[in-house]
Every structure is written in structure tokens, then in C-alpha cells.
Amino acid sequence: MRRTTATTIVVALAAGLTGIALMPRVTRLSAHATGDADLVAAARAAVRDPSGHRGLAVALVENGRIRTAGLGDRDLTGGPVEPGTSFEIGSVTKVLTGMLLADQAAAGVVHPDDPLVATWPTVTGPARDVTLAELASHRAGLPRLAPGGILGWARILWSNFSGGNPYAGQDTDATRSAADRVTPDDDKRGEVHYSNLGPSVLGHALAAKAGVAYADLLRARLLQPLGMNATVIATRADDLPTGRAEGGRAAGRPLDTWSGVGYAPAGVGPWSTAEDLGRLAAATLAGTAPGADAATARFRRDADTRIGYGWFTTRHGNHEVVWHNGATGGFRSYVGFERATGRAVVVLGNTDRGVEPIGLRLLGVPEQEAGEAAAATSVWIGAGLAVAFTFLGGLSLLGTARRRELDRVTLAAAVVWAFAYLGLAHRMGDWSVVPVWLWPLGAGLSAAGAALAMPRWSALPVVDALVPWRRLLSVGSSLLAAVLAVAAVSD
Incomplete structure (x- = not known):
């Protein structure tokens, strides 16, 4: 007994020391x-706090002059971020779509109060009567995302779990179909309720009116006039810009890029640089950008925030900032300007840690008003996954190894799950919040459970059940689930 205990301790210590070398590596802004x-x-x-950031691209506009800089790494190989490095910009694209509306209205092509059906006649559902201005200002009563049924939500959940693209396969027809199916919520219509579907419908409607694709209309009316030649919409993997930043979680896990057509006007697929967005911010601040009037605050969201066409205007103490941010799987972005000071800022990051406070501080907003970055998900979710998965498998294995009635297939499944949970904790846990030294402890615990169980192996029956095939089926499906779970989060 003493020998078994000593062996278990030695194995646990060895596994813990090995775990120190393998434990998660939280991203940190390099020099x-x-x-x-x-x-x-x-x-x-x-x-x-530089932890949780990998790289940042920044632009600052003062007195009409645009300055740019890059900090940290653009990818896992340590390549430096440069002012011209491309980042996914996410929902910052919504201000481009709002500016398209203002531009097309100024050209007399559409009117902001036109109903959707006047611009996109193929939309025949109840949403056909919402106005273009309502779509641009999140006041159309549309849901955040298109209703997709059980399969649609399952796809989104799986993408969040696996780090994939939740918008894969969504094209323009899918957006139009969603506009046909959805019924605006009369209780929310006229009030600001943030939606990705609304700006997507608006962008494709404006493009349909012009007889071109959204990306082509955006390029012709906004990007080319402003010299934003590095800004692209990646509808396929082949469209991704070269030398781009690679996105991931603050805890270090790489994530897939987002690409697609259907939600492009809301932020799925667009890439830009600090240099390009600096031009946008400077021209919008100066009022010379096509559709610059979109930044005019028209509707109230709450006591501190109003909205125009895409652009929000928020008061931070004595500062009134016009802004929009963006978030995709592994990127964060912020563009803001203050008319009173004539200052504008762009901050792009390639992890899921927010960059809004950085932008606000660069605009001169006091510390207490700038706040801290909001977590991509609840801090407790990421922390809970880290702690639970780190210790759950080892504790379960220890309990299984001490059972009187036991067989080999059950023990084998417990061992596999003990180390599968470690893998899930490594990849999915938010180690920018939870101390990383907990993971080697979990590795030692799992190894201790395995060391404790192995001496019993030769004396155990293969299957100890009245109906062996049921036990085999149950354990087999459990093992398959463990393999698939780890494979889903591995790159």
C-alpha cells in the first residue's frame, strides 16, 4: 500500500512538472x-495591462494630421504589427454601411424614410415596411440575428465551441430570406435595439438598388474616394489579405477568420488597417467623407448615448465621442472621434480582449470614464471552464479508481476523459483570468488517478455488466465524444 502511494505521488509530481512546460501561455503585448x-x-x-493582447495597430488624428503605429505581434511566429497590417474590423463596418445610406440619400438615389421594399422589391415579408433609416439606426424592431431554427443555433454554438466561422454559408439570398421570414417587433420598433440583421439587410438593399454587389458599391462610393485601398471584404478564404494579423483568444487559442457575404454589411468578412481607418476617421471628422452626415446623432438610445446612421455618440464626462467598435472571433476594433478637440483614434487588436478603453484614453477621456475592456463572454464562464475542466477529469478518475465494482472499459474511459478534460481546459479556459499554475496541478491530479488505477488493471474483468454490449456502447460513445471534443478545439 505504501509503495502504491509513493508511486502515485512520484507520478503526480512528474506530471505536474511536465505540465509546467505544457501549461497555457497567455498572450502578452511584446516589445x-x-x-x-x-x-x-x-x-x-x-x-x-499588456496581458491578453498580442498586437495592436493604432492611428491618431490631431490637427488634421494622421499618425500611425504598430505594437506587438501580428501572429504566433512573432512578426511585428505594422500600421499597414490588416485586421478584421467586425462591426465597425456598420458605420460604412450607414455612410452608404447617407451618400445615396445625398445623391437622390434613395430617401432615408423610404420603406425597404422600395429599395429591395424582392423582400415580401412583414419587414418590407421598415425604413432605411430604421435599419441604419437599429430601430427597425429586427432581432440581433436571423432566425435560424434549432439547426441554425446549433451551428452557431458549435462554431463558438470549435473556434470556427459561425456565419459560413450565409449569402445575400439567405439575408433576403431572413428579411422575408422575420416580423418586426412592434414593441421594440422605434427604439434602439442592436441588430446585425438590420444593417446587413440595409447594405444589400442599397446594393440591389444600385444593381451591384455590396462590396462593389462600398468600394466605388466610399473606399476609393477616401483612398482606403487596403480595405477589403473577404467572402472566401482566397480574399484574405496577405500579411494579415492572426486572431485568437486572450488566453492564446488561435481562432478561424470570419468570412461570408450575407452579414458583410454588418461586419463579417471586412478587413482594414489603422492607416485606412485613420483616413476614414479624419475625413468623417472633417465632414469631407462621402456620407459623413451619417455621424450626426439623430435618435436617443439612453441618457448618455445617441445614434445616427451606424455611428454612436456617447458622453463620457465632459467628452462627447462619436464612435463604433467591432468584435469577431479573434479580433477587436474601435474607431472614435471628438468634434470639440478635433481628435480621432483607431485601435485594432488581434485577440478577443477589448480595445475601447485604449481608444478612449488616447482621445483624452479620463481614466474613470474610459473604464476597462468588456470581456468577450462572462469572466465567470471562461474562468469556470478553466478550473472545472482542469480538475474534473482527475477527480472523476480518482473516484472511479476507488470503486469496488469496476471493469477495464469503464476505467479506460475515465482515463481518457481525465486527459481530455485537461486538453479542453488548456484550449477553452480563460487563463488571462485564472492563474495558469492551476493547470499543472490538474495534470498531476489526473496522472495520480491513472497511477492509482493501473495496479488494478490486470485483476479487472473486461466488461462487468449484465448486458455487456450496452456497457460497451455507452463507453464507446463516451470515448468518441472525448476524441471529438478535443479535436474540435485543437488546431
């Missing part, structure tokens, strides 16, 4: 720097 040296220094000062 790499490119571009304007003064802006690099200012941006670093605005980053209160």
Missing part, C-alpha cells in the same frame, strides 16, 4: 514597435 515613436509611447501608456 515590437513600428511607426510613429511618440504614438507608440502614448499607446503603450494607454494599455494598462
